[in-house]
């Protein structure tokens with residue numbers, strides 16, 4: 356006991372040793388009690404024994420004192436004011452600040468049991484004998500301190516066992532535990548869980564050429580970037596409790612990530628892509644810029660493994676596959692995703708950059724007036740010239756652009772470019788030309804769309820009636836008020852409206868009545884069979900007749916043969932477009948088509964005058 360006391364005295368000079376007004380951070384004894392006559396004497400006795408004591412009463416907010424002063428012992432006079440001391444003891448025990456503090460209760464003999472039930476660590480019979488009170492207080496203080504030390508060392512052991520010392524990220528062991536937990540949860544909730552393994556490309560080289568110290572610094576910086584890139588971003592990188600997805604260091608230059616509650620498997624690819632993106636900026640180390648890339652392997656449970664080992668094994672296989680591809684990419688473990696999905700993600704990433712990189716171009720396909728056999732307009736069709744993928748067809752990338760919202764800026768570019776081109780052709784003397792531009796549903800529902808169209812019309816000085824916007828049948832089929840409103844506004848501007856791909860949307864014909872349309876474009880799939888398939892022929896002729904009754908112009912899409920054209924001529928179809936006349940071509944080639952058109956118009960004109968003269 357001597358040893359303990361010495362230690363206590365050495366560490367704490369007690370009340371006597373302190374200057375007035377000075378508050379020690381950690382208090383030794385918080386003494387709760389006011390009622391009993393022995394309290395004042397006891398507090399002085401304790402102070403004289405070198406203990407630092409502070410008085411509190413139940414009326415004070417003693418729980419917050421408990422929290423702020425963090426005493427080593429709570430001494431309670433339990434008999435004060437009608438047993439309030441017992442309640443205070445209970446309350447202290449239930450508070451986070453008080454659950455681990457030893458409590459010494461002073462009470463009458465018959466209340467001993469009640470005292471322990473209230474959570475007391477030890478009991479002294481009141482009125483307390485001063486020597487016993489000092490002795491018990493000091494013993495409990497020492498025990499409490501020992502408990503805290505054990506707790507602290509257990510925590511630091513845990514820190515050592517579960518966290519990486521260099522980056523302070525969870526380590527491999529912790530990651531495995533988290534993963535096991537999430538796999539079990541995922542099994543219950545049926546939600547996919549993905550493990551990502553990331554390995555820095557050519558890290559060995561960096562380590563060897565620039566030294567291990569710099570290598571370590573780089574790893575720390577990479578860890579920080581990973582955390583940052585996951586934190587500031589969307590829901591996919593968040594775990595169910597709203598925290599960031601856990602990132603762990605697996606050892607060496609390998610990191611691991613756990614993604615839970617994925618809505619789609621390809622969300623894991625999006626995260627991987629974003630991580631790779633986060634590494635693009637060089638790391639500045641020792642005044643030098645270091646460029647780092649990484650390879651990421653993704654495995655999704657339960658397809659690629661339903662337990663920790665097999666899932667990590669699959670992620671590793673995928674990671675090595677990414678390495679073999681030259682690094683700086685991610686790979687799904689082959690079974691979890693087909694190639695199309697990966698290609699699609701790739702497409703999305705590339706598409707984002709397509710506008711700024713000037714990779715988009717418009718092709719134009721002539722629209723022919725059937726009865727006059729005259730060129731009357733063009734349809735603008737978007738093309739994406741990708742330096743690796745070559746020409747990507749709109750069928751492939753428009754849906755991706757719609758899903759991601761990229762169609763909004765892209766569509767605006769299309770509309771502006773096509774309008775300028777048309778204005779240019781008008782200036783060159785082809786003022787009768789019309790331009791059809793495709794508009795996605797997503798664009799129509801965008802609040803600023805009508806204003807965009809208006810601005811573009813003003814900017815180019817184009818006659819609005821020369822512009823025809825083609826909306827898909829599925830856009831108008833939804834029959835929602837936003838779309839209807841947008842279409843009405845557009846009509847007020849004077850632009851024309853067409854329904855594209857008519858017949859492909861399991862048509863609900865009511866929209867033909869409700870929407871302010873000018874033109875109906877019969878889908879290629881019907882035109883294809885008009886000359887050979889009785890049903891296609893019947894549908895097409897009926898659609899033409901119906902459209903005319905509704906005062907709509909009819910355009911046939913995808914006319915490839917003379918037979919198809921003669922069918923359409925017989926059934927009074929107004930216009931057509933298709934490979935029979937021309938494929939969609941760049942603007943430069945349209946110049947030749949326009950020159951031909953002028954020649955044939957002139958010869959027709961002179962033919963007519965000759966006839967008249969004759």
Ligand code: C2E
Pocket residue numbers: 720735736737748749750753766769793794795825855856879912913914915932933934935939
């Ligand atoms: P669409 O608006 O129905 O365009 C007609 C499509 O049919 C074009 O395909 C055209 O090349 C093709 N085509 C024309 N004549 C023939 C023919 O005789 N035979 C065959 N087999 N095909 C013919 P493309 O250019 O691949 O465009 C596909 C679709 O992508 C378009 O269908 C349109 O829905 C969409 N699209 C194209 N450009 C844009 C755009 O700028 N914005 C939006 N939102 N969608 C666009």
Ligand code: MG
Pocket residue numbers: 734793825855
């Ligand atoms: Mg179209």
Ligand code: MG
Pocket residue numbers: 855856876878879912
């Ligand atoms: Mg079409």
